Amino acid sequence: MTKQRFYVTTAIPYVNGRPHLGFALEIVQADALARHWRRRGAPVRFLTGTDDNSLKNVQAAEAEGVPLRDLVDRNAAAYAALRDPLGLSFDDFIRTSSDPRHRAGVERLWRACQASGDLYRKLYQGLYCVGCEQFYAPAELQDGRCPEHGTEPQLVTEENWFFRLSRYRERLAELIESGTLRIEPASRRNEVLGFIAGGLEDFSVSRSVTRSRGWGIGVPGDPDQVIYVWFDALANYLTALGYGTDAPAYHQWWASGDRRVHVIGKGILRFQSIRENYQSTEDRQVRTGNSSTVLRPVATSMKSTAGAISARTAAVCARPSAGTSGGRSSARRRSSRCTVASRMPMLATSSRRSIASPK
Ligand SMILES: [Zn+2]
Numbered sequence: 506m507t508k509q510r511f512y513v514t515t516a517i518p519y520v521n522g523r524p525h526l527g528f529a530l531e532i533v534q535a536d537a538l539a540r541h542w543r544r545r546g547a548p549v550r551f552l553t554g555t556d557d558n559s560l561k562n563v564q565a566a567e568a569e570g571v572p573l574r575d576l577v578d579r580n581a582a583a584y585a586a587l588r589d590p591l592g593l594s595f596d597d598f599i600r601t602s603s604d605p606r607h608r609a610g611v612e613r614l615w616r617a618c619q620a621s622g623d624l625y626r627k628l629y630q631g632l633y634c635v636g637c638e639q640f641y642a643p644a645e646l647q648d649g650r651c652p653e654h655g656t657e658p659q660l661v662t663e664e665n666w667f668f669r670l671s672r673y674r675e676r677l678a679e680l681i682e683s684g685t686l687r688i689e690p691a692s693r694r695n696e697v698l699g700f701i702a703g704g705l706e707d708f709s710v711s712r713s714v715t716r717s718r719g720w721g722i723g724v725p726g727d728p729d730q731v732i733y734v735w736f737d738a739l740a741n742y743l744t745a746l747g748y749g750t751d752a753p754a755y756h757q758w759w760a761s762g763d764r765r766v767h768v769i770g771k772g773i774l775r776f777q778s779i780r781e782n783y784q785s786t787e788d789r790q791v792r793t794g795n796s797s798t799v800l801r802p803v804a805t806s807m808k809s810t811a812g813a814i815s816a817r818t819a820a821v822c823a824r825p826s827a828g829t830s831g832g833r834s835s836a837r838r839r840s841s842r843c844t845v846a847s848r849m850p851m852l853a854t855s856s857r858r859s860i861a862s863p864k
Pocket of ligand 1: 634635636637638651652653654655
């Protein structure tokens with residue numbers, strides 16, 4: 506029995522389409538992990554949700570000819586409705602476009618970054634893949650095309666807010682190398698360390714209102730800009746707990762929590778491990794100053810590689826599974842083609858009904 510508190514989270518999918526099997530697998534893995542720790546007597550909080558503020562969602566609504574809000578609400582509901590057919594036990598479900606906790610928390614996070622001197626404006630030109638919702642350096646492209654989507658990125662020129670990620674290279678490397686922030690399996694940890702060693706550049710964290718069609722969370726104090734969807738979405742792990750407030754959940758599961766475990770697919774490894782951990786490390790320093798271990802284990806996969814979950818105790822799979830991505834309608838759903846090996850099948854085959862579900 507353990508009394509350590511576990512905060513388990515998943516990536517949150519774009520809702521430009523309906524759920525596909527890849528995301529189902531990812532969330533079932535996270536669910537198995539949450540159930541495992543509950544059965545060991547540990548307090549567990551399990552969060553999932555949807556990423557509603559993507560430009561992809563805007564384009565999907567335009568393509569369908571339906572109001573954006575209707576499309577987002579409809580598809581987000583389909584994700585939330587996975588709960589019963591998949592027997593999921595999540596404690597909380599956050600939607601980034603409609604949950605009042607989220608918008609307020611993202612605005613607080615933005616202001617905190619601004620106050621610490623991490624944000625500045627700059628004219629920028631870059632190659633942008635809407636499918637990925639990110640800029641690519643020319644060297645990252647394959648024959649001039651997005652390595653994930655095979656499409657030609659758009660050349661975008663605009664003035665945006667930038668985040669000083671370059672400041673955090675050494676600190677991030679140190680946290681990962683020391684095991685304070687764990688990424689599993691080791692091959693993915695090495696991939697992230699290699700990425701950091703190659704240098705971390707400041708990156709754009711806002712979009713023009715015009716290009717985003719005004720959809721998303723506005724930059725506080727700048728009516729021309731909308732917060733970049735990744736900056737917005739990655740904050741959900743904090744905002745769901747009441748980041749920046751006196752919410753007991755925030756202190757229980759984050760500021761004073763024992764373990765925070767994040768299950769994702771390898772396609773989003775860089776964003777999640779680098780940019781999100783910035784939030785994590787900042788938060789830990791500013792908010793708590795304690796020595797509790799922050800964990801960012803990453804379940805990986807996509808197309809072929811099996812994922813892992815876990816932290817110190819629950820080692821899980823590293824078995825390749827053949828297959829190709831089942832769809833492209835959601836970049837964050839492209840993540841999961843994991844075959845769960847080792848201990849997980851035992852958990853997965855336990856009677857769902859016999860395991861206490863919090864809701
Ligand atoms: Zn792409």
